[in-house]
Amino acid sequence: MSTSFPDTPLAEMDLVMHRAQEAFEQFQHVSAREKAAFLEAIATEIEALGESLLQTAAKETNISLPQLTGERNRTTGQLRKFAEMLLEGSWVDASIDTAIPGRVPSPKPDVRKMLVPIGPVVVFGASNFPFAYSTAGGDTASALAAGCSVVVKAHPQHPATSTMVATAITKAIQQCQVPVQVFQHVFGNSAEAGKSLVQHPATAGVGFTGSLAGGRALYDYAAQRTTPIPVFSEMGSVNPVVFLPDTMRKNAEKLALQYAASITLGTGQFCTNPGILIALEGEGLDAFTEHLGKALNGTKPGKMLHQGIYQSFQNKRSDALRQNGVELLQESGTAPGEMEARPTIATVSGAHFLENPLLHEEIFGPYSLLVRCRDMNELQQAWLSLKGQLTTSLMGTKQDFHEHAALVQKAATMAGRIIFNGVPTGVEVCPGMVHGGPYPATTDSRFTAVGIHAVKRWVRPVCWQNCPDELLPAELKNDNPYGIWRLLNNEWTKNKQQ
Amino acid sequence: MSTSFPDTPLAEMDLVMHRAQEAFEQFQHVSAREKAAFLEAIATEIEALGESLLQTAAKETNISLPQLTGERNRTTGQLRKFAEMLLEGSWVDASIDTAIPGRVPSPKPDVRKMLVPIGPVVVFGASNFPFAYSTAGGDTASALAAGCSVVVKAHPQHPATSTMVATAITKAIQQCQVPVQVFQHVFGNSAEAGKSLVQHPATAGVGFTGSLAGGRALYDYAAQRTTPIPVFSEMGSVNPVVFLPDTMRKNAEKLALQYAASITLGTGQFCTNPGILIALEGEGLDAFTEHLGKALNGTKPGKMLHQGIYQSFQNKRSDALRQNGVELLQESGTAPGEMEARPTIATVSGAHFLENPLLHEEIFGPYSLLVRCRDMNELQQAWLSLKGQLTTSLMGTKQDFHEHAALVQKAATMAGRIIFNGVPTGVEVCPGMVHGGPYPATTDSRFTAVGIHAVKRWVRPVCWQNCPDELLPAELKNDNPYGIWRLLNNEWTKNKQQ
Numbered sequence: 001m002s003t004s005f006p007d008t009p010l011a012e013m014d015l016v017m018h019r020a021q022e023a024f025e026q027f028q029h030v031s032a033r034e035k036a037a038f039l040e041a042i043a044t045e046i047e048a049l050g051e052s053l054l055q056t057a058a059k060e061t062n063i064s065l066p067q068l069t070g071e072r073n074r075t076t077g078q079l080r081k082f083a084e085m086l087l088e089g090s091w092v093d094a095s096i097d098t099a100i101p102g103r104v105p106s107p108k109p110d111v112r113k114m115l116v117p118i119g120p121v122v123v124f125g126a127s128n129f130p131f132a133y134s135t136a137g138g139d140t141a142s143a144l145a146a147g148c149s150v151v152v153k154a155h156p157q158h159p160a161t162s163t164m165v166a167t168a169i170t171k172a173i174q175q176c177q178v179p180v181q182v183f184q185h186v187f188g189n190s191a192e193a194g195k196s197l198v199q200h201p202a203t204a205g206v207g208f209t210g211s212l213a214g215g216r217a218l219y220d221y222a223a224q225r226t227t228p229i230p231v232f233s234e235m236g237s238v239n240p241v242v243f244l245p246d247t248m249r250k251n252a253e254k255l256a257l258q259y260a261a262s263i264t265l266g267t268g269q270f271c272t273n274p275g276i277l278i279a280l281e282g283e284g285l286d287a288f289t290e291h292l293g294k295a296l297n298g299t300k301p302g303k304m305l306h307q308g309i310y311q312s313f314q315n316k317r318s319d320a321l322r323q324n325g326v327e328l329l330q331e332s333g334t335a336p337g338e339m340e341a342r343p344t345i346a347t348v349s350g351a352h353f354l355e356n357p358l359l360h361e362e363i364f365g366p367y368s369l370l371v372r373c374r375d376m377n378e379l380q381q382a383w384l385s386l387k388g389q390l391t392t393s394l395m396g397t398k399q400d401f402h403e404h405a406a407l408v409q410k411a412a413t414m415a416g417r418i419i420f421n422g423v424p425t426g427v428e429v430c431p432g433m434v435h436g437g438p439y440p441a442t443t444d445s446r447f448t449a450v451g452i453h454a455v456k457r458w459v460r461p462v463c464w465q466n467c468p469d470e471l472l473p474a475e476l477k478n479d480n481p482y483g484i485w486r487l488l489n490n491e492w493t494k495n496k497q498q
Numbered sequence: 499m500s501t502s503f504p505d506t507p508l509a510e511m512d513l514v515m516h517r518a519q520e521a522f523e524q525f526q527h528v529s530a531r532e533k534a535a536f537l538e539a540i541a542t543e544i545e546a547l548g549e550s551l552l553q554t555a556a557k558e559t560n561i562s563l564p565q566l567t568g569e570r571n572r573t574t575g576q577l578r579k580f581a582e583m584l585l586e587g588s589w590v591d592a593s594i595d596t597a598i599p600g601r602v603p604s605p606k607p608d609v610r611k612m613l614v615p616i617g618p619v620v621v622f623g624a625s626n627f628p629f630a631y632s633t634a635g636g637d638t639a640s641a642l643a644a645g646c647s648v649v650v651k652a653h654p655q656h657p658a659t660s661t662m663v664a665t666a667i668t669k670a671i672q673q674c675q676v677p678v679q680v681f682q683h684v685f686g687n688s689a690e691a692g693k694s695l696v697q698h699p700a701t702a703g704v705g706f707t708g709s710l711a712g713g714r715a716l717y718d719y720a721a722q723r724t725t726p727i728p729v730f731s732e733m734g735s736v737n738p739v740v741f742l743p744d745t746m747r748k749n750a751e752k753l754a755l756q757y758a759a760s761i762t763l764g765t766g767q768f769c770t771n772p773g774i775l776i777a778l779e780g781e782g783l784d785a786f787t788e789h790l791g792k793a794l795n796g797t798k799p800g801k802m803l804h805q806g807i808y809q810s811f812q813n814k815r816s817d818a819l820r821q822n823g824v825e826l827l828q829e830s831g832t833a834p835g836e837m838e839a840r841p842t843i844a845t846v847s848g849a850h851f852l853e854n855p856l857l858h859e860e861i862f863g864p865y866s867l868l869v870r871c872r873d874m875n876e877l878q879q880a881w882l883s884l885k886g887q888l889t890t891s892l893m894g895t896k897q898d899f900h901e902h903a904a905l906v907q908k909a910a911t912m913a914g915r916i917i918f919n920g921v922p923t924g925v926e927v928c929p930g931m932v933h934g935g936p937y938p939a940t941t942d943s944r945f946t947a948v949g950i951h952a953v954k955r956w957v958r959p960v961c962w963q964n965c966p967d968e969l970l971p972a973e974l975k976n977d978n979p980y981g982i983w984r985l986l987n988n989e990w991t992k993n994k995q996q
Contacts, residue, residue, distance in 0.1 A: 029907065070603075090990070095951075097928040105568075109920065111930035116910050118943065223721035227886075227937045230944065388725075401969055408969055409527065412614050417961040420969070422607065430595040431985050432609035434961035439725045445616065445958040446728065453593075453959070460943040461951070463915040463932035471899055471906055471918070485990050487929050492588065492983050492990065 005159035008186040013196045016151055016184050020120035021202040023181035024149040028117050032482070034177045036083040039144060041172035042136055043076035043083075046165060053164050057130045060158040062303040062339070067266055068131070075131040078138055078429055082145035085452045090485040091115070092475050093461070096497060098489060109466050112476040115459035117147035118230075119204025122197045124218065126209035127305050128269045130158045135165035135185070138454055139207030139232075146458035148205070149182045153197060156189045157306045195221050198231070205458055208233040209271070209449070212362075212440050219443045232457045233443040234436065236362040237390040238275035239424040240414075242383055242407070244400035245376075247421075248284030255395060256291030259368075260299065262423035264343045267302030268366030269309070272391055272424040275362055278350075278371045278382050285372060292345060292370075293330035299343045301336035304365065310339045313365035317344060320369070323359060325352030329370060341365045350378040353385075360386055380407055388438025388445065389415040391424040416441065416448070503657035506684040511694040514649055514682050518618035519700040521679040522647040526615050530980070532675045534581040537642060539670035540634055541574035541581075544663060551662050555628045558656040560801040560837070565764055566629070573629040576636055576927055580643035583950040588983040589613070591959070592973050594995060596987060607964050610974040613957035615645035616728070617702025620695045622716065624707035625803050626767045628656045633663035633683070636952055637705030637730075644956035646703070647680045651695060654687045655804045693719050696729070703956055706731040707769070707947070710860075710938050717941045730955045731941040732934065734860040735888040736773035737913075737922040740881055740905070742898035743874075745919075746782030753893060754789030757866075758797065760921035762841045765800030766864030767807070770889055770922040773860055776848075776869045776880050783870060790843060790868070791828035797841045799834035802863060808837045811863035815842060818861060823850030827868060839863045848876040851883075858884055878905055886936025886943065887913040889922040914939065914946070 008016070030038075046053070054068045063071075085091050092114040100108035121143040125134030132138065135152050143150050154162035166185035173180055188194065194214075198206055198221040206222060206229065208215050215233025222231045243255065262274055279285045304310040321328055329345040336342045343366040350373035353359050359369060373379035383392075392415040394401075394408060401408055401420075411418040416437030427435055427450055435450035436442045442449070447457045464472055474481050478497040485494055506514070528536075544551070552566045561569075583589050590612040598606035619641040623632030630636065633650050641648050652660035664683035671678060686692065692712075696704055696719040704720060704727065706713050713731025720729045741753065760772055777783045802808040819826055827843040834840045841864040848871035851857050857867060871877035881890070890913040892899070892906060899906055899918075909916040914935030925933055925948050933948035934940045940947070945955045962970055972979050976995040983992055 025911075028911075095928075095930040097926070097930040106924065108928075109924075109926055111926050111928055113930045113932050113946075119911075219726060220721070223718070223726075228717060228721075228941060230942065398966070401966065405969075412960045413523075413526075413617075416959070417963060418965065419963045420965045422964050426604065426607075428595070428607055428609050428963075430593075430606075430609055431988065432593040432595040432611045432961060434611050434959045436959070438958075443726060444728065446954075448611075448959055456944075460936075461914070461932045461934070461946055462910045463930060465915055465917045465926075466920050467916065467918045468896070468899065471903075490929065 005187050007188045017200040017202040019181040020149045020151050023179040024120050026179045027182045028147040032086040036086040038176040038178050039079045039083040041175050042169050043079040045168035045171045057161040060161050061130050061305050071131045079141050082141050089482040094475050094486040096488045111465050113461045113463040114475050116462045121148045121150050121205045122203050123152045124208040125155045127155050127157045130161045133209040135162045142454040143458045146455045148458050151184045154187050198222050206231040212236045234449050235440050237441045238362050239391045240276040241274045241393040243279035244396035245280050246397040246400040247395050252284050252287035253291045256288050260295030262425045263368045264299045264366045265425050270425050276369050281372050296330045297333040299332050300334050301340035301342045303339050304341050313341050316363040350382045353382050388441045390437045390441045391415050391417040393419040503685050505686045515698040515700040517679040518647045518649050521677040522618050524677045525680045526645045530584040534584040536674040536676050537577045537581040539673050540667050541577040543666035543669045555659040558659050559628050559803050569629045577639045580639050587980040590973050592984040594986045609963050611959050611961040612973050614960045619646045619648050619703045620701050621650045622706040623653045625655045628659045631707040633660045640952040641956045644953045646956050649682045652685050696720050704729040710734045732947050733938050735939045736860050737889045738774040739772045739891040741777035742894035743778050744895040744898040745893050750782050750785035751789045754786050758793030760923045761866045762797045762864045763923045768923050774867050779870050794828045795831040797830050798832050799838035799840045801837050802839050811839050814861040848880045851880050886939045888935045888939045889913050889915040891917040
């Protein structure tokens with residue numbers, strides 16, 4: 001791969017970031033309508049790549065064509081949702097407080113604020129989502145929607161896919177009234193490449209999806225800067241699932257089938273893969289275990305994204321199975337081929353789980369650990385001993401949730417999303433979604449990486465005080481030319497200011 | 499002071515933060531109505547301290563009684579605005595996307611999100627605002643409003659004032675249905691005290707107002723944590739003012755009087771003090787200089803907040819006046835007494851200014867530097883050479899703004915607030931206000947420290963997926979019991995969900 005896609009020389013990164021800065025200076029003033037047209041054009045150009053893009057991605061990532069097709073559609077869908085958001089316009093959070101010149105003891109000024117873009121954003125895509133979290137994925141789409149220029153460092157495991165998508169963006173640029181360098185695509189397989197981008201003075205923000213080690217390294221590089229910048233790294237998560245006793249008694253088989261599918265979906269290579277299942281010992285669990293084992297036995301091994309991830313899965317899985325008290329519950333009945341991960345369920349007692357933090361860590365791939373607890377107290381302890389998560393799921397009947405209301409209430413402290421009687425895999429792209437969570441799920445739990453509000457990672461509020469109407473951004477002008485929602489003297493309204 | 503207010507032993511900080519964590523676990527579930535009553539009660543109890551609080555603060559800070567009275571009223575006003583925000587309720591940014599069970603290829607889940615508090619917040623107050631940015635100031639008020647517990651480290655320069663305010667908060671706690679340890683007050687004059695609070699595992703966020711060195715140190719402590727946390731430090735700013743040529747020709751005297759007052763207001767000890775004035779050489783500037791000099795000559799020296807700030811002012815002022823090309827333009831005609839700062843205007847050419855970054859730095863106190871530029875190009879360069887700012891002011895006629903539209907458009911990249919034909923001192927507390935800005939004005943330009951949106955520093959979004967209505971927070975329930983604004987299936991509405 002390195003021969004076809006040579007690393008961008010480190011010395012050139014400086015030039016790239018200067019261009020990104022120049023492009024930003026123009027792009028931030030491009031109208032919402034033109035930005036929306038640009039995002040639409042990117043979506044259209046990606047679609048125009050057709051089968052050839054999907055084939056290239058399949059070859060580079062071993063992901064199935066149906067999954068890639070879904071992901072591609074999600075990616076173009078995301079771009080179009082940001083375009084809609086721009087056309088609707090209210091996302092800028094406009095607040096207007098009009099003057100009261102006669103107020104005593106001092107006159108009240110006219111004070112108006114809205115969100116503006118922070119500057120050039122550097123995006124590091126994910127290996128497991130070559131479209132949706134990569135070159136034209138959520139980070140890029142949200143940063144462009146905000147009005148930031150974007151530099152994407154292509155993921156070294158899918159450079160050809162990344163290049164095709166970058167070409168689609170370049171075509172869209174040529175069709176639209178946007179600066180040529182509003183998007184740039186670079187290559188670099190070294191830590192230095194990432195560091196040089198994150199620490200460049202022109203860089204104003206960083207988006208990353210990947211491992212804890214990688215995301216934390218970028219966060220640390222940014223924290224060392226003279227001028228610190230926000231880093232939004234979305235990292236590991238074990239997405240714990242709590243099975244409450246009544247549902248386990250009543251629905252053991254259904255739950256087992258539902259979770260066997262979620263654990264192995266996409267060869268377990270989703271950041272929302274349910275890595276830890278927690279339940280009470282007893283009859284319900286025995287039935288669940290039996291059905292889960294049967295279902296898992298029937299699943300097929302899948303080829304992993306790349307050699308590094310495959311090796312890591314093999315090593316971590318072996319390590320985990322060697323831990324005190326851990327037993328193999330079931331693995332896929334089919335022997336794995338080259339670079340294939342064998343779906344695996346291990347099990348451990350709550351007591352052993354609580355004393356061994358290694359068991360709390362993510363094993364990226366189709367591996368889950370079933371924690372058997374002797375009582376609700378141990379169950380709650382096991383669950384709350386986990387670090388910050390993208391999601392946590394609660395499986396229960398009405399009676400369960402009523403009996404364990406205190407436990408239910410604690411879910412929000414641990415995760416960005418709480419799923420009731422469902423699986424964590426599958427992230428709906430909508431305003432109500434939160435894809436984020438307390439560290440180490442992300443480096444900043446105050447934001448989401450999915451849904452239109454992902455744009456808030458790349459903006460900051462600016463206030464115009466006593467500004468003549470003709471100099472105000474359109475969103476803040478008296479006559480509200482875009483007809484957006486604004487907080488006008490403490491009331492939400494689309495009205496003009498008279 | 500140290501005998502009356504001994505440092506909290508470092509070993510006790512751990513206990514303090516554990517108590518804050520326990521209090522948070524209860525307080526986050528306290529209703530909006532009860533939280534609002536609590537904030538109201540704090541305001542009432544602060545007012546009940548009456549003259550005695552003002553006298554104590556005057557003694558500890560050398561701030562005038564009228565100024566302290568205004569600041570006290572602003573502080574209680576802030577608390578009540580957060581109470582109103584809680585009662586109105588829409589601040590939680592609720593988004594609801596309802597399910598579409600029949601959607602193909604996969605059903606759409608019911609997805610709802612709102613903002614929840616991040617956890618215990620540690621607040622470091624400012625020496626220059628013993629009320630509004632200290633013990634019960636904007637950071638504390640916004641964090642409590644969010645539902646966070648708060649630990650305030652008393653500012654070592656006004657421990658008695660801080661203790662009185664802390665006592666008022668304690669009285670309010672006793673009257674309200676809130677956990678006793680929701681607010682705690684500690685003392686500590688060492689860097690270790692701050693470090694131990696910022697690096698404690700239970701600490702979830704930090705608010706600071708003060709020097710660049712102090713704010714950056716806290717930011718660095720937080721970045722070194724295993725679990726990084728947000729730090730909102732509001733630090734230095736020189737608040738540059740650009741005088742455009744037409745207004746300078748037409749309004750030199752009026753501008754001079756306006757700015758002489760702003761420069762010396764509160765002995766120049768406001769973070770929004772205009773420290774750098776930038777104008778074009780010429781007739782207008784000569785008249786401005788003459789009037790500014792006259793006005794400044796007539797101002798009186800003022801006693802500074804404390805010995806450290808006084809010494810720093812003296813040293814930095816002397817240093818600045820020794821720089822190449824810098825000349826004293828005018829100082830107060832009255833000789834300063836003990837610990838008094840002499841209001842001072844120096845001047846320098848644009849060329850000298852551009853080559854000497856030391857002249858770009860804040861001198862906290864009644865000192866401003868007038869930069870004389872030979873053309874608009876140099877003026878713009880001098881202005882844009884400055885780092886991130888809380889504010890920048892543009893003084894101009896309609897003709898000025900029309901002729902220099904490109905310059906006006908650049909203001910937003912530099913500062914959190916742009917003031918047209920006014921002075922930066924005086925920060926209106928309203929939703930449209932932004933008190934914040936690019937580094938080093940603050941450590942995170944994505945937030946404001948003043949106005950109700952300051953609450954957003956201490957919250958994170960959480961999503962409930964397919965959650966039974968009875969288990970949802972009230973703000974997300976179908977029947978919208980609080981009648982708040984919500985983004986319901988992409989439309990802002992106060993309607994119930996049918």
